[in-house]
Amino acid sequence: MAGKQQERVIVEGHELTLTNLGKIIYPETGTTKAEVLEYYAAVAPFLIPAAANRPVTRKRWVNGVGTAEHPGQVFFQKNLEDSAPKWIPRATIHHSDHTNDYPMVNNLATLTWMAQIASLEIHVPQWQVDAAGNPLRPDRFVLDLDPGPGAGLPECVEVAKLARSILQDMGMDPVPVTSGSKGIHLYTGLDGTLKSEQVSAFAHELARALESDHPGLVVSDMKKSLRNGKVLVDWSQNSGNKTTIVPYSLRGKAHPTVAAPRTWRELDSPTLDHLDYTAVMERVRTGKDHFASISERHLPPHGEDTDDGEAASGGSRGRAVTVESRLAKYVGMRDPDKTPEPFPSSSAAASAAPTATSSEQPKPGDPPPPGGIFVIQEHHARRYHLDLRLEHNGVLASWALPRGVPETPERNNLAVHTEDHPMEYATFAGIIPKGEYGAGTMTIWDRGEFTCEKWRDGKEVIATLTGEPGGGLGGTKRLALINTGDRWLIHLMKEQPGARRSAPAKEPQPAAAPAARQPIRDYAPMLATSGTTADLSGDHWLYELKWDGIRAVITGTEGKIRLMSRNGNDLTATYPELTDRACWPEGDFVADGEIVALGKGSRPDFGRLQLRMNLAKAAEIERARASVPVQLMLFDLMYDDGTDLSGLPFVERREKLEAFAGRLKAGCPLHLSAVLDHDVEDLMSSAAELGLEGVMAKKADSRYAVGRRSRAWIKLKLEQSQEVVVGGWRPGAGARSGTFGALLLGIPDGDQLHYVGRVGTGFKDWQLRDIIEKLESREASDSPFADIPREDAAGAHWVSPDLVAEVTFGNWTGPGRLRHPVWRGWRPDKSPSDISQPN
Known part of the structure; x- marks a missing residue:
């Protein structure tokens, strides 16, 4: 992509024209539009859950962000332009004096479209909308810790820790995000029972309490004159009319920094700083999402009743939660024309009996819920995992199990609460196409029926599952799903139905005779x-x-x-x-x-x-x-x-x-x-x-x-690496005159060498001369590659393909090429026959 100025691409079934790919968006770092698009594609699996079903306010830099001395012109956009593709998810929000159609970043295609038009910053409120576009009650609480003149990140960290201590005492576990601008955003998940006004009032009181206890460090008043040397605890972003930059969004600063979720351990580092997009791309390659405990919280059912009887969407009182509303998130994340996954029929959903609200909890003396069917599916997606689904109120309540079902009571496994699935999903097995949500192969690991001892929505489930003969569960298992506040865990109960007593201890055996001395063998390494x-x-x-x-x-x-x-x-x-x-x-x-x-x-x-x-x-x-x-x-x-x-x-x-x-x-x-x-x-x-x-x-x-x-x-x-065979080099120019510009790399494929790209970065100065001397002594007349493109072969020098090296890289492109390889060094301990093909 980086070498082209225009490209037509298909993203999740939608055709987009990407233009001006070489255009410099960040002049101080030379970062191009192609690199911005590549970044948003890399973080999409993490940013989309954080932004899904939230109306987006965008900040666009059509002509680039400019420099620190001469910032570029920024356009602040709420309303979706008429030229926007019709397939973009949108929410119509009625304000007091006008109505806006906001886009929603629910898929990669929309995120790609935004990057194409230079909408670098993506801002969202702390609430989502239901399937009809009605605002729900907030499911997030945020504090913006903004340092005044004379203060910086160290002071923000100190305030973040003070706020965390208070929130933890209240059973909340906040997640810090370095904002990519000056300060830190502190997020906590909410259960959707409070109005925005109530959340704002709570945030304001918390800010005042921090200011009262630490007047030399904290200020809660917005007046700039009061902020010298202090950290403003900005509580106002919990207002229903305010937005905050979404985690993983780029910033329109002189340098391409990111609103990056961090760990509390990272905040202890004396070298803590804001992260740029290259650092965040490296982090997401590990698959670890530090914001997951917030963005993967279960979406409250659309139109859920609250304690005062008023629907969270602001609609009529006493509205019941329907199967259709429970499945709105499932439907919104999938395209029925692109995935073989089952979709609920609207008539079936509409005719289903209303269910009890999820805020309803069993009363003393009430019988336990009866149970129903379950399925555990094996999901070979971006990361292999199991998906557990339990019938509940007309849908399949779902958890992803990254480490599977625990085999002993001594160790709990992580369970990630995901969107409800339709009942038809209990028999689904098939291939979800590449580019679609959850892409990969889905098979049934086990299925059967369960009896339920306890079901407290959002808190705890205890059930006994009986699988099929030969199923992965291995018969009947009594399991508990427990919400610890920041994540769910799945636990194998100590008391199992039909558990056998321990076998009697074996009689002690007489000691064996000393073994004969064994010779040293050839121990090739495992x-x-x-x-x-x-x-x-x-x-x-x-x-x-x-x-x-x-x-x-x-x-x-x-x-x-x-x-x-x-x-x-x-x-x-x-x-x-x-x-x-x-x-x-x-x-x-x-x-x-x-x-x-x-x-x-x-x-x-x-x-x-x-x-x-x-x-x-x-x-x-x-x-x-x-x-x-x-x-x-x-x-x-x-x-x-x-x-x-x-x-x-x-x-x-x-x-x-x-x-x-x-x-x-x-x-x-x-x-x-x-x-x-x-x-x-x-x-x-x-x-x-x-x-x-x-x-x-x-x-x-x-x-x-x-x-x-x-x-x-x-x-x-933590990063992808690949062993490669060096099959040639291209001459260098400028500072590299007399050495090489790039090495040509391949991977053995039978008797041939499959070309996987060229590497020109990562070399120390002292290595350049050593490498060229090594290669010149192995120069050959013919190319060892079976499929090297003409443009890469032009002017190349060939060598005998017997030297093994190692590179790191971003990912594999469609033709089987390494994207952005970086030299790590020679591997004299390995031969070409040791190199394995990439998965």
Whole structure:
């Protein structure tokens, strides 16, 4: 897209013409319209839930945002222009003296249209509309922490923590968003029972309380003269007539900053700053949405009655919640012409009996709800998960289970409450097309009937589910769904129907005779499989940080330590600081680990490690050893003192490794890689904040699969990377004259090399000359690629396709090309035959 000025695209079945793609929107950073479109496409799965069913007010910069000294002209738009596509979702809102048709960002096509016309900032109210366009009561509460002159983000963080403490005491758990402008927005979800006036009054009182307790830090009055050195707690954005920039929206500032959801741990960082669009794109690639607890809150049923009997939409009193209104969100998120998913017929919905309002709770002595049918569907979407659906009031109440159904009562799994589904969905299995909401394959994992012990809407469900013979549930399970305030959890109850008593303890067996000493075998390293946290359901997993270095198998015999790479290359001479026999325990052993070089902040730096690779001369190795020392992180033990350990479960090998590591000599660059007992999502967040590569997940009962790739070890990377073969280069120009401009990359496909793109960024200056010397010595007369485009082949130099490297990248394009690859370095530990095709 970036190389074109105009392109016709189909987005979710809607045709759009994207124009002036090379136009500079942010002059100070050179950010183009194509990059703005790419950003909004990347964050769409996160921004759309935060904006869905909310009338949008837009700020447009048709001629770009300008610079800090000369800002561009901005147009503030509420009403949807006549030229807007007819398929854009819209809400007609009647104001006191006029009526506006507002667009709603309910799909990627609308978001793309807005980016195309330079509507950079998207602002929404704290309330949604129902299917008829009637405003509902607020489902969000927001405080805008705005620093005055002499104050900044540190002061905003301090106020945010003070506000959080008060809100938590009230059972609310706020989410911070660095606004991308000056301050912080603090969001909390609401249950939809209060009017905007009531929410505003509460926010005003909270602001006054903070000002009263901390007069030197907080001000609640809007007067600018009172704000020097203080933080304004702007409570007014809870007014029904006010809007706030939606999380993940770009800002029309000189730099392309973003209203970015953050963690409270991030707010503790002394280097906290606003994030630009490139940083947010990297964050969303992890799949972690820090705003999910707010944007994924269950949409209150349209027209839901409230405690005072007045409908939340402002309509007539006593309006009942119908099946049709409960399914409005489901219908609004899908196009019946594009997806095979079932749609409720309007006649069936209209004729359904009115149901009790969701605010109605069982009274003492009332019988429990009877239950109904259930289905659990296996959803191979952007991230694999299960979807649990329970019949309730004429619809299927639904939860997504990213980690599946828990197998033991000791561990609760996350459950994300999603929109109600029609009853017809209980039998649905099929493929939701790419580009549609929930795109991917849907199959039935299990289904059957359930009996209900308790159903408190928005709070708690306890039910016993009986699945089909051979179903994934494994028979009958008693489960609880619990809303903890910021998220739902699914819990396997300790008391299960028909549970068997524990089997009697076995009689002690006589001790076995000592095993004969086993010889050391060839322990080629066990290989992990790339995956996501969705792949970790249903088993006991242990976690380690992923070390960004070179894999090594360490063999110790009497008087000698040998290091071997994963492809069988001898590394012993290259890393002499790791082969001092006195550093290691006595006796024969074989261990597995990672060689790393530490950079800034004592973090593994793969680029720095490149300085130690491929050195052969003793003098070069000694010089490099002095300037770039390395460390070895041990994470497995396959053989120890005459015993083959590879057949033991990982937890047992780990115990033996810890005992082995306890005998390492102090002061040597040898370390034990820690096993971390934390929630994997928290570990991934911590790894991201520390600048690490990711997390390794290992099944507790997994054996060491010598020389084989296994799904018992899962690599959870924070960014996408790909091993590639270098097949050529294009000459450089300007500062790169005499070296190269870009390397041409491929992936082996049978006997051919499939072209996947070129990389021209990420190189250190010292690498340019080293790389060109390496390539010139391998120059070949013919292209090794089977399918390189003519424009990329023009003027290229070809090389023998035997050098493996690694790049990071954004995503894969349609023709199988890497989008925005960045050089990471050579992989001398791997050969072309080791490279796997992308999924």
